[in-house]
Amino acid sequence: MSHWIIAPVILPAIAAALMVIAFSRNLFAQRFLSLLAILVLNGIALALLSAATSHGPEAYFLGDWPAPFGITLVLDRLSALMVALLAALALPVALYAVGSGWDSRGAHFHPLLQFLLMGLGGAFLTGDAFNLFVFFEVLLIASYGLMIHGGGEERIRAGLHYVAFNLVGSALFLFALALLYGVTGTLNMADLAVKLPTLPEGDAALLRVAAVMLILVFAIKGALVPLHFWLPATYANAPGVVAALFAIMTKVGAYATLRFATLVFPPDLPATGLILPTFLLPAALVTLGVGALGTLGASTLPRLAAFAGIASMGTVFLGIAQLAPASTAAALYYLVHSTLATALIFLVADLLSRRRAHLRLDAPSPVAQSGLVGSLFLLAAIALAGLPPLSGFLGKLLLLDAWRDQAAVVWPAILVSSFLMILGLSRAGSLLFWKDGTETPPPAPAPEPLALAATFALVAGLAALTIFAGPFTDWLAATADSLHDPQPYIAATRLGVAP
Amino acid sequence: MEALLASAIGVLTAVGLYLMLRQRTFPVILGLTFLSYAVNLFLFASGRLALNAAPIIGTRELYADPLPQALVLTAIVISFGMTAVIMILAVGGHLLAGHDRIDLEDDQSQDPEARA
Numbered sequence: 077m078s079h080w081i082i083a084p085v086i087l088p089a090i091a092a093a094l095m096v097i098a099f100s101r102n103l104f105a106q107r108f109l110s111l112l113a114i115l116v117l118n119g120i121a122l123a124l125l126s127a128a129t130s131h132g133p134e135a136y137f138l139g140d141w142p143a144p145f146g147i148t149l150v151l152d153r154l155s156a157l158m159v160a161l162l163a164a165l166a167l168p169v170a171l172y173a174v175g176s177g178w179d180s181r182g183a184h185f186h187p188l189l190q191f192l193l194m195g196l197g198g199a200f201l202t203g204d205a206f207n208l209f210v211f212f213e214v215l216l217i218a219s220y221g222l223m224i225h226g227g228g229e230e231r232i233r234a235g236l237h238y239v240a241f242n243l244v245g246s247a248l249f250l251f252a253l254a255l256l257y258g259v260t261g262t263l264n265m266a267d268l269a270v271k272l273p274t275l276p277e278g279d280a281a282l283l284r285v286a287a288v289m290l291i292l293v294f295a296i297k298g299a300l301v302p303l304h305f306w307l308p309a310t311y312a313n314a315p316g317v318v319a320a321l322f323a324i325m326t327k328v329g330a331y332a333t334l335r336f337a338t339l340v341f342p343p344d345l346p347a348t349g350l351i352l353p354t355f356l357l358p359a360a361l362v363t364l365g366v367g368a369l370g371t372l373g374a375s376t377l378p379r380l381a382a383f384a385g386i387a388s389m390g391t392v393f394l395g396i397a398q399l400a401p402a403s404t405a406a407a408l409y410y411l412v413h414s415t416l417a418t419a420l421i422f423l424v425a426d427l428l429s430r431r432r433a434h435l436r437l438d439a440p441s442p443v444a445q446s447g448l449v450g451s452l453f454l455l456a457a458i459a460l461a462g463l464p465p466l467s468g469f470l471g472k473l474l475l476l477d478a479w480r481d482q483a484a485v486v487w488p489a490i491l492v493s494s495f496l497m498i499l500g501l502s503r504a505g506s507l508l509f510w511k512d513g514t515e516t517p518p519p520a521p522a523p524e525p526l527a528l529a530a531t532f533a534l535v536a537g538l539a540a541l542t543i544f545a546g547p548f549t550d551w552l553a554a555t556a557d558s559l560h561d562p563q564p565y566i567a568a569t570r571l572g573v574a575p
Numbered sequence: 576m577e578a579l580l581a582s583a584i585g586v587l588t589a590v591g592l593y594l595m596l597r598q599r600t601f602p603v604i605l606g607l608t609f610l611s612y613a614v615n616l617f618l619f620a621s622g623r624l625a626l627n628a629a630p631i632i633g634t635r636e637l638y639a640d641p642l643p644q645a646l647v648l649t650a651i652v653i654s655f656g657m658t659a660v661i662m663i664l665a666v667g668g669h670l671l672a673g674h675d676r677i678d679l680e681d682d683q684s685q686d687p688e689a690r691a
Binding site for chain 2: 213220232237244247258
């Protein structure tokens with residue numbers, strides 16, 4: 077099994093390089109290769125998922141260098157889950173790009189998509205903090221290309237914001253890593269977990285600064301208020317299909333926060349203690365509120381979708397902030413759900429953009445095929461607002477249950493923000509789809525079966541998440557337990573033992 | 576030497592932050608570049624400062640930590656590439672919009688499809 081751990085990184089890299097070198101002008105070959113690579117990635121991800129479930133954490137030593145010296149990839153239940161989610165999201169997104177013709181509106185859509193998958197896969201699998209930075213940069217530089225795919229003035233100027241914001245984030249990340257290395261002399265995550273409790277007390281202040289800076293970086297990626305300002309303009313101006321794929325990019329921030337808060341800076345580490353939950357809880361609550369208010373005030377459907385994405389990140393971080401197994405499991409469930417739901421609403425917005433004169437909410441305009449797109453919007457809205465019967469409701473219920481101790485603060489935040497989102501989404505739905513019967517709808521666009529199939533695949537994913545919620549939450553509970561007991565993870569990296 | 580390096584990092588960061596808050600794209604990119612210089616020096620210093628030391632164990636009594644040097648090299652390459660990307664975006668935005676202000680208009684025109 078062990079060599080397969082690096083496959084989610086190598087496979088997209090090879091596919092992307094092949095597309096650029098051999099098929100740079102052959103869109104058909106690019107589409108075929110891209111879909112094939114993603115299908116294979118899905119297979120590998122499922123195999124990794126079952127291996128991580130049955131064997132526990134497993135490390136892969138690049139170049140056979142022993143753990144603290146070389147780069148280590150670690151496959152555990154959480155990283156396997158994230159890679160599987162990535163592969164499961166990439167398939168409908170790539171299908172949609174092919175079906176809607178987005179990939180023909182500019183050069184190199186599919187190679188950039190594959191490089192993005194490579195960066196994301198690497199970020200989920202790596203067990204080395206500096207390597208995490210490198211994979212962040214790989215996925216960011218691919219996302220810069222995807223974000224401005226298709227061009228246009230607004231898109232390129234919004235892209236500039238996105239790049240500038242992330243360059244500041246990268247600089248902060250490097251400052252934090254340099255502090256960590258200066259204090260401990262290692263950047264291997266498992267080695268950090270072993271060395272940090274033994275540090276002299278004089279280094280505790282430096283360590284706290286490093287921890288807070290790292291969390292700030294992950295909060296930028298995860299669009300935690302007040303570091304969310306890059307997200308609405310970026311997601312609203314990116315091509316719809318790219319915005320759908322970006323639904324998992326904010327989750328990288330949540331993943332990295334969870335990994336560092338459980339492995340490197342656990343609550344029982346004396347130097348940092350409860351410093352991370354202290355920051356994360358209020359930030360998550362405010363994020364939830366800002367996202368919900370944003371859906372109420374958004375001027376266009378893509379902006380509304382972006383703010384709904386921010387609210388869902390607030391919910392995920394709310395689960396992470398407690399740093400207890402039950403709430404972590406709830407956060408993971410909501411993370412999977414919100415990735416699919418956010419992607420779905422961006423795809424629906426893109427479908428609607430070809431059936432309505434514009435996507436502004438203030439000016440009425442007739443909609444072609446309003447029954448089809450309207451029902452898809454309704455499903456996406458149910459999922460995002462957390463109404464039954466879809467999985468968002470279950471996710472929020474799990475979270476409410478996990479926060480029973482501090483119900484006075486957390487419950488009103490979740491419930492009121494859900495109510496605001498219902499208001500915002502139903503307001504948007506009626507403004508977009510309500511007909512006065514006098515106007516003739518525009519002609520329906522050319523049929524796009526692949527794009528519709530991709531959208532329905534996301535709906536099916538949400539439905540499966542609801543139907544199999546029982547076994548899935550059991551699995552997630554075991555995953556959360558293993559996160560809060562990192563000894564097997566550390567043992568898997570065999571620190572200091574020649575492989 | 577420590578005081579000199581520390582103040583250099585501090586000044587570079589301050590200059591970078593100030594320029595980043597300007598409202599034209601060119602100063603913002605310059606600011607990001609200054610910030611990346613500061614980061615590179617800081618990374619370099621994380622392996623402790625040593626004079627006349629080779630980054631190889633056993634050749635001399637005093638040796639320099641080779642890992643931060645490798646990290647700095649990686650960081651330099653990445654920030655170089657990122658600066659190139661943001662330059663292209665800035666030039667493209669300037670050519671398309673006819674001005675190089677960094678702020679986006681906060682009117683109803685956020686959606687590119689609506690404007691097309």
